[in-house]
Amino acid sequence: MENTEQHNEPKLNIEGFSEADLKRNPFKTPEGYFENLTPRVMDSVRSTEEKVESTEINWWRVLMPGIGFSAMVFAVWFLSAPTGNNTLNFDQVVASMSLEELDQFAEFETEDLLAYGLVTSDDIEIESDFSEEELINYLLDEEEMELNTIYEELDI
Amino acid sequence: MTDDQDKDLLKRFRDSSSRNMAFNELVNRYQERLYWHIRRIVIDHDDADDVLQNTFIKAFKNLDKFREDSQLFTWLYRIATNESLTFLKKKKKNVFVSMDEVSHQLSSTLESAPELSGDAIQLKLQWAILTLPTKQRLVFNMKYFDEMKYEEIAQVTGTSVGALKASYHHAVKKIEAYVKSQF
Incomplete structure (x- = not known):
């Protein structure tokens, strides 16, 4: 296969010069370039990896205070903001209850809840x-x- | 490097405990070959050094995705070729200048390169190669200097073997004509 390929391909013929002459490398490198190349390449690879890692950490460092601050502002707004008709809806009441309170809440009769205005008939789903x-x-x-x-x- | 050795190296690379050692070995094995491939494209040593570093960084980042459909060295050649051509595109000052016109800029680099040695014929040959269109230049370098098979060059360039043979044939004829005109 390789022999067939070599037979068929054109040869570069320049009169007076052998193939070895023509293939002689005219380029030079600084002295010791190849000896130091592997450690230099590995350093570049490592520093690129570190850059990627540090970029990820920086994102967290940038975002975390922002997220924390937003959560704080939301919490303050949620607890202090007056509602339109000064009443709490059923979901808000349930969300603010502890588990013990929820257990007690479950013992109330539906009629009692309706009577105290804690639920409306729309909140009660009849199965x-x-x-x-x-x-x-x-x-x-x-x-x-x-x-x-x-x-x-x-x-x- | 045989396929078995490549497979062993890739296996060790995929193991996080031997990853860096395996890549160190890969760099050591292929650095010189890739450097000369890049150097023949970008001509200048410092540029070749930069492109080579980028080539290995890209290889490190993507070696996990290497599916072993091709040989490892042709995959590395492909990255090196792409990085070299991308570098030349970035280097050209005028966006309307074609890649082939970049060859003229490279000729200037070749003329002024202090690290260039060799007899007149090797320099003339390099001048002649720089007159070729980019693809012919790549094919000629890989076939003539790197002595790669057409099938291997096809894996690097993504071109059919038939088209590569035609490119190489044209390149040889043009180089001979150019050198002849210089004597």
């Missing part, structure tokens, strides 16, 4: 196995039963 249609039919039946009772009482 039900009935479909919407079944609930409507049930309520219509109830209403019909009540009407029937009234009719009976009035003897209509």
Whole structure:
């Protein structure tokens, strides 16, 4: 394969000069250049690695005080800012409670919570196995039963 | 360096405990070959030194991603070639100057280089090579001086073997004509 390649490729022919003459390197390097090259290259590689690492640390150093300050400002705003109607919503109340308080909170009856204005009917989700249609039919039946009772009482 | 030796070196590089030692070995093995490849492209020693450092830094950063589809030395040659051409592009002052016109600037460097030695014929040959278009110059250097196979040069340049053969053929004819005109 290599022999075929060598046979087919054109040879550089310059009259009066052998291939060895033509291939002689005309460039020079400073004395001892190659002896010191490996440690110099390794130093460059190491310093590049250190630069990358120090850049990462600097980012943290720059960002951390900013993040801390922002968190502090947010906390002050959150605790001191007056709300529009001077009432707390359900989520805010729950968020500010300890676990013990949450346990006590869970023992309250829904009606009590509604009565103290700590929750609204929108905050209470009713879990039900009935479909919407079944609930409507049930309520219509109830209403019909009540009407029937009234009719009976009035003897209509 | 054989494929087995390359594989062993890469294996040691991927182990964090022997990473630096393995790369030190890689630099030691390939530095001279890569230096001369770069030097023939950028001509000036200090420029070649800078480009070589960048080549090894890039190689260190990317060696983990080397998929061993090609030989390690052709992969390194590819980085060195790209770094050299990028360096020349940055060096040219006028953005409208083509890469081939940069050769004229390199000719000036060649003329004034204090570290250049050799007989008139080697200098004339370098002058002749600098008159070639960039790709022909790269192909000629790798084929003639580095004695690389077309398949290996194809891995470096990303060009087909057929196109490389044509480039080399043109380069040889142009160099012969140039040198002949100088005598």
